[in-house]
Ligand SMILES: Nc1ncnc2c1ncn2[C@@H]1O[C@H](COP(=O)(O)OP(=O)(O)O)[C@@H](O)[C@H]1O
């Protein structure tokens with residue numbers, strides 16, 4: 001059995017079910033992200049684990065113990081909020097010591113633990129500052145230290161980076177992951193930012209409308225999305241409509257071209273999903289699927305050249321690496337694009353709006 | 354720019370004519386004899402038992418009504434902001450508070466006399482229907498507690514009006530962060546919520562104190578001259594029907610300014626001590 005076990009968790013507010021049959025086993029020391037658009041129920045799941053919301057049905061077990069009937073202050077869980085939620089009337093040291101103080105830890109032990117925590121987050125010497133004297137990133141690190149000081153069994157982070165600016169967001173997420181690894185603390189991290197989730201998680205849970213659509217490692221989620229929603233939500237995806245010419249052999253038509261997927265298909269229409277990095281400008285010898293279109297726009301970003309183009313009536317985007325000997329194409333020019341069939345995500349059924 | 358300054362004129366004129374000049378007049382008058390020679394006589398005359406006791410009872414009534422107003426008003430404001438009372442109660446309660454906090458003077462005094470006076474409605478009903486004679490039990494509207502009770506009628510709403518926004522400012526996350534760190538409700542209030550609210554609480558207390566301390570119209574309309582609190586002694590001096598010494602009146606008013614000033618000084622000092630953590 002897993003360390004943290006969430007089974008058949010459901011939550012309704014009034015008549016609205018916002019979390020539906022949510023199942024998630026998490027191993028000890030694992031870092032799991034809940035990823036999904038705003039309003040899909042991520043926070044609600046986290047708050048049920050924390051004990052701020054009572055599940056309508058389902059169970060949550062930590063280390064074999066059912067915690068659903070326990071109050072938040074009995075669960076030994078650490079939590080970090082998007083708004084930092086530092087106590088403004090307490091100094092950095094007092095904030096970090098808060099959990100220890102209410103548990104009645106002796107002053108000497110408290111002081112030692114606070115020093116250790118401030119070292120961990122790289123804020124030694126900030127003991128006597130008040131939260132308003134810190135930057136957002138520093139405040140969030142103090143909030144992390146405060147949550148970790150009591151040595152919780154589980155760490156919950158609800159969009160901890162969303163209020164920070166882009167640069168800090170990237171460096172702090174690495175820092176959080178690094179600290180999490182060092183302490184080997186079981187962690188659930190909530191975010192709506194797919195890059196964030198992919199880059200730091202052991203596993204990602206993609207949520208949509210209160211349902212966990214897919215649970216898997218980042219590589220798997222990105223490359224083998226199990227639903228159309230996951231494919232479109234995670235990463236950038238070019239979508240091209242295709243006609244099925246022959247179901248049995250898997251022949252399809254895209255614009256004026258034909259290609260074979262080499263396997264039987266179940267529907268008459270399908271959408272091809274192509275990651276920007278899987279689409280190549282020009283005809284590559286070993287790629288057997290060729291599409292034609294027109295270059296719309298070219299952004300030279302240095303190491304990468306981002307090209308916007310129209311293929312079979314759809315706007316697509318592709319990234320190519322810069323080569324000193326190959327100047328970027330000119331906008332307006334007609335072009336051929338190729339893609340390896342293995343890199344295609346075949347999305348059958350209705351296209352979401 | 355010139356137009357912006359022009360906008361300041363009417364009220365500045367008001368403040369100068371009706372606040373600053375009279376105050377100067379009082380302060381100067383307190384240190385003058387009727388014929389204009391400087392003296393400390395008037396101020397020294399304040400230190401007679403009847404006047405000192407008038408100050409003392411005024412201060413006590415003001416502190417009592419401010420404290421009770423703070424406690425009761427806080428409880429009510431907490432009930433509508435943090436306690437899960439239905440949302441529709443909030444609007445009417447705040448509107449009512451806005452009206453009631455300005456309900457003072459003759460109408461308020463009359464309302465209380467008509468209700469809890471010797472022949473007031475409630476007094477009579479209690480006596481005739483339930484056999485409880487509150488005046489027989491020692492209650493008197495024209496007394497320390499009577500006046501305190503009347504003052505509470507505007508003190509409580511004033512507290513509600515001022516403290517509600519402060520309570521709204523307590524973030525839900527602070528409570529949750531405290532809770533998940535293992536704190537109980539009382540621990541959260543003692544270590545986080547009350548320290549955060551303390552500056553507002555002190556400020557409101559100081560305001561309620563000053564409010565009660567200067568409430569001459571209500572006190573006079575209610576008690577006539579039967580309860581010797583400073584505003585009433587002062588009123589008597591102004592009308593010249595008792596001691597007939599207008600300059601003692603100046604000194605009395607000056608004394609009130611000093612007491613209010615000290616109260617505000619204490620407030621500013623406490624506030625500075627409790628607010629180190631704000632920007
Ligand atoms: N206390 C609540 N009462 C009613 N509805 C709520 C409450 N909390 C959340 N919801 C609703 O539940 C849904 C999921 O919310 P939430 O878990 O906060 O989403 P996310 O964190 O993924 O953005 C939203 O539609 C939200 O409006």
Ligand SMILES: [Mg+2]
Pocket residue numbers: 039042043044159
């Ligand atoms: Mg959320």
